[in-house]
Amino acid sequence: MANLCTIGHNGDTTAEMRTLVLRDVDNDLAIFINSTSPKWRPLSQSVSLLTYWPSIQVQFRILANTSYVAEDIVAESWLLRPDPPKRMDWFYSSVTAQSSPIASRERLLEQVAAIDPPTPLIAPKTAQGLILSPYQMERLDLSQDNGVHDRTLYLWQQDNWVETTLVP
Ligand SMILES: Cc1cc2nc3c(=O)[nH]c(=O)nc-3n(C[C@H](O)[C@H](O)[C@H](O)COP(=O)(O)O)c2cc1C
Secondary structure (H helix, E strand, O other), X not given: OOOEEEEEEEOOOOEEEXXXXXXXXXXXXXXXXXXXXXXXHHHOOXXXXXXXXXXXXXXXXXXXXXXXXXXXXXXXXXXXXOHHHHHHHHHHHHOOOOOOOOOOHHHHHHHHHOOOOOOOOOOOOOEEEEEEEEEEEEEEEOOOOOOXXXXXXXXEEOOEEEEEEOOO
């Protein structure tokens, strides 16, 4: 589970959440998304992130500012993607945006099959990455022998993490 997270942001009336792969880009946390999705605009400012690692029973809740992953890093890592997601990224930029409605799944599959990505193969401009710079983190560790969970809040203040114990 350490490679996955739930990312959230405020929607019009309620919180919006989705599962994303949580990546390591040069020791920074990062996510890769397509900028045609409506989530691009809110997430490209700040994110709320949740990840639970069942093997060690630890949950992290993180608030982070975001900045763009450098274009050359996106380009390089995009080439390592399997063929279907590469096609989908070209579909989003040349046919219709991610998360938009389409007539049917059959129509989707036909149109994806008809995508003719450029040669040599490169990432479309809409394939993007965001570096996450946490400014608040909370770690909850359930694996305590005495059964009382260990919960710590970390706040980034003046170039240091300030640690506070919270009631679990
Ligand atoms: C295990 C898993 C991993 C996922 N990883 C990503 C990802 O790295 N990037 C991404 O854009 N969507 C990923 N998704 C799909 C998103 O959860 C979401 O359905 C999609 O991005 C559409 O989101 P939107 O409605 O906010 O545009 C993943 C879904 C699952 C279940």
